[in-house]
Amino acid sequence: MCGIAGFIGTDARLDETRLKRMQEALRHRGPDDGGIRFFESAGEGGGEAPLRVGMAHRRLSILDLSPAGRQPMADAGERHWICYNGEFYNSPDIRTDLSRRGVEFRSTSDTEVLLQLCRRDGVPDAVRRVNGMFAFSHFDAASRVLHLARDRAGQKPLFYVRLPDGSLLYASEIPALLASGLVETDDLDVQAIDQFWTLGYTTGARTFYRAIRRLRPGSLARWQQGQLDISSYWQVSFAPEDAPDKSLDAYADELESLLEDSVRLRLLSDVPVAVCLSGGIDSSLVAAMVSRLRKDVPAYTVSFAGTDHDESAAASAVAAHLGLPHRILDVAGALSPEFARIAGWTGEPFGDASSIPMYFLSREIRRHATVALTGDGGDELFGGYAHYREGLGIWGGMRPIPGARSAGRRWLLRGMGLERGFLRMQRHVNGGLRRKLFTPDALSRIDPAVTLQERRRWIAGAADPAHAPARMQNCDFHTYMTDDVLAKVDRMSMAHGLECRSPFMDHRLIEWAARLPARITLAEDGTGKRVLGHLLGRFLPERLFRRPKQGFTPPWETWCTGEMRETLRKDWRGMADPFMRKEAIDVLAPPDGGGSPVLSWMAYSYATWRRGS
Known part of the structure; x- marks a missing residue:
């Protein structure tokens, strides 16, 4: 790297x-x-x-x-x-x-x-x-x-x-x-x-x-x-091909062969190699394949002191069952001095606050290894996100998820159709909030249709327009995964000279996953990663990995309080920026500490970029 x-x-x-x-x-x-x-x-x-x-x-x-x-x-x-x-x-x-x-x-x-x-x-x-x-x-x-x-x-x-x-x-x-x-x-x-x-x-x-x-x-x-x-020179489109007589076991056999070979190739190195382990399905399956090939590759898990972001117990249980050395990397002390550095690594504002744990995880692993295997890509390839299940409840004929959205909201999204509705569902800012954020001059130069053009291209580009899961996955794979997930992993790991390798990103495995029928990726209730869980069950008891998905979400709402929030608000109002309203900070990071942690991180990222530009 x-x-x-x-x-x-x-x-x-x-x-x-x-x-x-x-x-x-x-x-x-x-x-x-x-x-x-x-x-x-x-x-x-x-x-x-x-x-x-x-x-x-x-x-x-x-x-x-x-x-x-x-x-x-x-x-x-x-x-x-x-x-x-x-x-x-x-x-x-x-x-x-x-x-x-x-x-x-x-x-x-x-x-x-x-x-x-x-x-x-x-x-x-x-x-x-x-x-x-x-x-x-x-x-x-x-x-x-x-x-x-x-x-x-x-x-x-x-x-x-x-x-x-x-x-x-x-x-x-x-x-x-x-x-x-x-x-x-x-x-x-x-x-x-x-x-x-x-x-x-x-x-x-x-x-x-x-x-x-x-x-x-x-x-x-x-x-x-x-x-x-x-x-x-290469492009994949999610196009499910079902073979009704082919069992879940048969698909899991194919996945096992592909993933094991992908892991084998990614263990090739003349420097120390590690595996990132959260205890979730994706990283646990990668760790399982690593343990089959080598028993000397250590697994690392990050833990943030004083927060609820701690997957170390689940990860320790997985590593112990697989026979892999395991080390918990405790991130303690003052984290806030690093936030501006994290926000600045991408060269432009970046709204994914999971950059923070990825940055610290990479920093700690780099003290012990130069290469780390990750589970990135599993959600996009195997339908792991909750919004796929929610989308099926709106456009796919599946029973809606209780409490996800009001009946009126689901009715509105259903009436828009999958293409418009999914794009609307997956956004942070709507028309009303946009008018509160941007200056009148900036608003006059923005075409919301152009903003979503790339995602619209890929949700419309799935091979089967009637297949709701494939369309949602196709959209996320070509936009969110590439420009958010993989961008985050690259910048935060390379900030410390750590090379991250994801076995799920082997193009052979991608092409195979893009053809999977919904019955193989989704359970009857719409829960994703069915075939991943089935394969992982060959290595681990289900009690070790069948748990609520936590994700890599940091407690930004806890960190961005008090003096730090006041500094953010001051920096925002002091920006020389022709696009954003100064009073927008009252929506993005209200003085009382409320509001959306997603929007306050985005405000922090934007203000940090402006300060350095």
């Missing part, structure tokens, strides 16, 4: 000094080593401006800890160059194949395998053979073509900026692009700001900065002579 940055183009401002600033902004992602390569070649055809190419890397050493794994890396002839962030899990098999084809390797790193695969097969074909999480740039010095690629699920981030002359900058994180000094920081996208307040995150290609775009998961970008072309 690492951080990458670079540029290509003819803009005379592209130089090694800017490249070093971009690299330095990513130091936390790769504390072990760093490398820079700057090229300047004469323009083609005479009279043209020279082409400037910069590639920068920060290294977190996982495989081949020697200098032979240093990046940017080139082939023997220095025609092909690569700058790579991520892990290439099936690289041993690809290495064997390439060796049979005559390729000679100088290191044992997966980076060199990817470089040689791109050299022999071309980048478009190479990415289709990679099982892993990655974001990388590849430069062909002969053809003067640069490729950018991002993994299928979007576990590793990649952002880019196009300058007026067609020159291109890219980086793993937004702050690295800002460090170039070539991004106009006052040119903000009010539509992206509305996405944040509506969803809690920006989604699609948008970011808060109009010039900075997000390369979408499963995408490949090709730059040549100022022209940037972006295409998709």
